[in-house]
Amino acid sequence: MKPRVAFFDFASCEGCQLQVINLEEKILDLIDVVEVVSFREAMKESSDDYDIAFVEGSIMRPMDEERLKRIRKNARILVALGACACIGGVNRLRNEWSVDEVKKEVYDEADIEGNRLFDVFPTKAVDEVVDVDFRIPGCPINREEFAKVVAHLAIGKEPRLPSYPVCVECKKNENICVFELGKFCLGPVTRAGCNAICPTHGDGCEGCRGYLDDPRMEAAKDVLRKYGVSFDEMMKRFNMFNYRKGAI
Numbered sequence: 001m002k003p004r005v006a007f008f009d010f011a012s013c014e015g016c017q018l019q020v021i022n023l024e025e026k027i028l029d030l031i032d033v034v035e036v037v038s039f040r041e042a043m044k045e046s047s048d049d050y051d052i053a054f055v056e057g058s059i060m061r062p063m064d065e066e067r068l069k070r071i072r073k074n075a076r077i078l079v080a081l082g083a084c085a086c087i088g089g090v091n092r093l094r095n096e097w098s099v100d101e102v103k104k105e106v107y108d109e110a111d112i113e114g115n116r117l118f119d120v121f122p123t124k125a126v127d128e129v130v131d132v133d134f135r136i137p138g139c140p141i142n143r144e145e146f147a148k149v150v151a152h153l154a155i156g157k158e159p160r161l162p163s164y165p166v167c168v169e170c171k172k173n174e175n176i177c178v179f180e181l182g183k184f185c186l187g188p189v190t191r192a193g194c195n196a197i198c199p200t201h202g203d204g205c206e207g208c209r210g211y212l213d214d215p216r217m218e219a220a221k222d223v224l225r226k227y228g229v230s231f232d233e234m235m236k237r238f239n240m241f242n243y244r245k246g247a248i
């Protein structure tokens with residue numbers, strides 16, 4: 001029997017689910033190996049009977065936590081889909097301020113006085129609420145990587161993410177390093193798997209796939225020193241996707 005697959009979204013732009021839809025005709029290959037039972041962006045039907053749950057988005061509200069725990073209970077395998085789910089993503093930026101400060105910035109006085117506010121807490125990644133079996137990083141995810149992960153899970157094999165930095169793919173693509181062009185790049189400490197898409201198009205990597213398991217910070221600092229960039233500047237840039245105190 002084919003594993004039954006369901007997609008869920010929390011705080012996100014839904015761009016990662018869109019990447020799945022963007023697989024276009026390759027989706028037919030996936031439908032050969034799994035049965036999709038819930039996918040709000042692509043179909044009307046839904047079911048609570050599934051084996052694999054793909055969860056997109058970060059967790060911001062008590063009601064999100066409750067829903068996520070129900071999903072975890074139903075799923076044999078839970079996969080965090082994209083930077084928002086894996087590391088909190090851009091939504092985590094707001095954790096640099098208190099929830100009250102953020103509310104003041106977002107809502108007007110009348111909403112605050114009338115208590116017409118969402119009940120929110122500091123942004124959490126999915127694994128800060130429930131156990132996660134696998135992660136597909138990126139903002140958005142790489143759709144080819146998603147297809148590979150599904151194919152592995154369908155036959156009971158553990159998918160593996162690249163354990164080397166974006167620089168490796170960048171060199172393979174024979175790019176000129178963007179540091180040479182006076183730009184900044186987090187490729188030396190970021191997990192590969194996107195085929196170095198940003199440097200290949202002339203932009204520095206923003207670290208959307210998260211840190212390597214064992215980032216070689218000393219080597220990264222050497223690169224920064226060579227190009228006159230401070231370590232503090234690098235950590236500031238890492239805030240965009242990786243604001244998680246103590247993560248590095």
Ligand code: SF4
Pocket residue numbers: 012013014015016017056057081082083084085089090138139140141
């Ligand atoms: S990881 Fe990026 S593309 Fe995916 S849902 Fe979050 S913001 Fe959107």
Ligand code: SF4
Pocket residue numbers: 166167168170171175176177178179185186187188196199204205
């Ligand atoms: S630092 Fe960035 S641009 Fe330079 S090689 Fe690494 S990934 Fe490519």
Ligand code: SF4
Pocket residue numbers: 138139166190191194195196197198199204205206207208209210
């Ligand atoms: S190059 Fe960096 S920012 Fe761009 S997709 Fe890859 S990991 Fe994300």
